[in-house]
Amino acid sequence: MKAFPDKLKHKLEQRQQANALRQLGIQNGLVDFSSNDYLGFANSETLFNQTHAFLVTEGLMINGATGSRLLSGNHSLYPIVEDLLCDFHKSSSALVFNSGYDANLGFFSAIPQRGDVILYDEYSHASIRDGIGMSLAKSYKFKHNNLQHLKELIERFQDDNQDIYIVTESVFSMDGDTPDLKTLVKICNTHQAYLIIDEAHALGVFGTHGCGLVQELELEDAIFARIMTFGKGLGCHGAAILGSHNLTQYLVNFARSFIYTTGLSPHALVTIKVGYETLNTTNALATLKSNIEHFQSELKRLDLEPQFIASNSAIQSCVISGNKRVKSIALQLNNKGFDVKAILSPTVPKKQERLRFCLHAYNSKTEITNVLEGLRTFVSNE
Structure with a gap:
């Protein structure tokens, strides 16, 4: 047996020649x-200590969830955190995922159906694109933040027998810029399209107490789904999809990245809880x-x-x-x-x-x- 496939070795050599070979660094x-x-x-040492104190006070000396949320892993902290998210983000329902990547993978692989159309900003995050790649729906990218191009695509693909899903980010991870969300909402309302906003880089940065750009613009009721990621502004791990009760129920039943993975540990969930409480006072x-x-x-x-x-x-x-x-x-x-x-x-x-x-x-x-x-x-x- 060869030590390593030649095709893979060649791809690594190409990356090196292009000065693009990725390597893991260390904290410096x-x-x-x-x-x-x-x-x-x-x-934050304060957040760390508050998280630890809550776990001790509640007698939650547990290291792991023990299983997926549909089996043994849906411990008592999940509804506490999801209710907190609903209150903070003015959402009917919230479903916690293990990461922003898992949330986008689960959403886009499960929600758009065969015959539907997904229109996504060309600069959308890799997690969105990977989820779209697993979907049975057709997908097309529109030019970055170009709503005229988006409208042209909607008019091209609009059909009474298919749903159109439009996805963008409120803050783009590589450019730091934002789309015109108010106009985007109007376009979606006019064409009865479902709008999904990834707020990963807006949480903790925009809005009252860092609630995000969607709420700062008072658009939360016009959004089909918001993806809130906790690994940026909240400084911890995990994510949530905010939307209707029907959306949550559907994801619990069909989102494979939710169904087939071990749940977050109690420590991870309490860190999310303490992080949100700190947003209100910091x-x-x-x-x-x-x-x-x-x-x-x-x-x-x-x-x-x-x-x-x-x-x-x-x-x-x-x-x-x-x-x-x-x-x-x-x-x-x-x-x-x-x-x-x-x-x-x-x-x-x-x-x-x-x-x-x-x-x-x-x-x-x-x-x-x-x-x-x-x-x-x-x-x-x-």
Whole structure:
């Protein structure tokens, strides 16, 4: 038997030649401009202690769920957390999944049926695209945030005998930009299409107490399904799909990524609970907003604004064409003490490679100024 298939080895060699070979890194102690921990909850000792105290007080000295939620894993914390989610997000029903990836995989593989049509933004996250790939429905992408192109596709595929599902993100993970959600809702209402919004990078960043962009715009009643992911602004793990009671019942019966996996541990669910309770009291959201405004002000001062994609979110992306060049500038910033990641093709399209700056409530104004001044120097020297 060969040690490793030649076809697979060749694909790895191609990645290496394109300066695109992915490798696992380690935590480096640099100033964090790369993680999704926007509010600092992931490293909060207070949240950790509150989670532990609740488990001890309730006598929940359990390490795992013991099985899928349809067997032995639907322990008492699930309804507590799902009721909390319904109240916080003004939703009729909520269903917790093990991750945002699992939620999107489960939703798009189960809900759209054969003969239906899925229209998705071309920059939709890999989890959405993978779920769509498992669906029996036909799918077509529309140009990024281009609602005119979306309308043309709706009119092309609209038929009385099929349902149309439209999916986008409220904040895009690689660009940090947002669609015109109000106009999108009007389009869906006009054409009786079902709208799905992934709020992964909006939770903890937009809206009252970080409730997300959909609620900030008061559109929650117009959305067929919202996917809320807890691994970013909430600093923990897991996700939930928000929608109607019928949607939840259908997912429990047909979403394979929900049915055939072990449930979350009690510790994971209490961490979600404590994270949401902290959103109601923390000042971190205001600090994060102030840091985003300072970052944007410094871009103008340093004449870097033209190289950045317009964004009001915690994600700020500087387009630097070419894997080799963007990796070189990222390394120079790393050597100056800043953890900034290069996003390479094929993760993003060729010539759209970028440095992705993730801003946090715990970044100081001085750190933001220093990293951007370093960026200006290194870009000019390349």
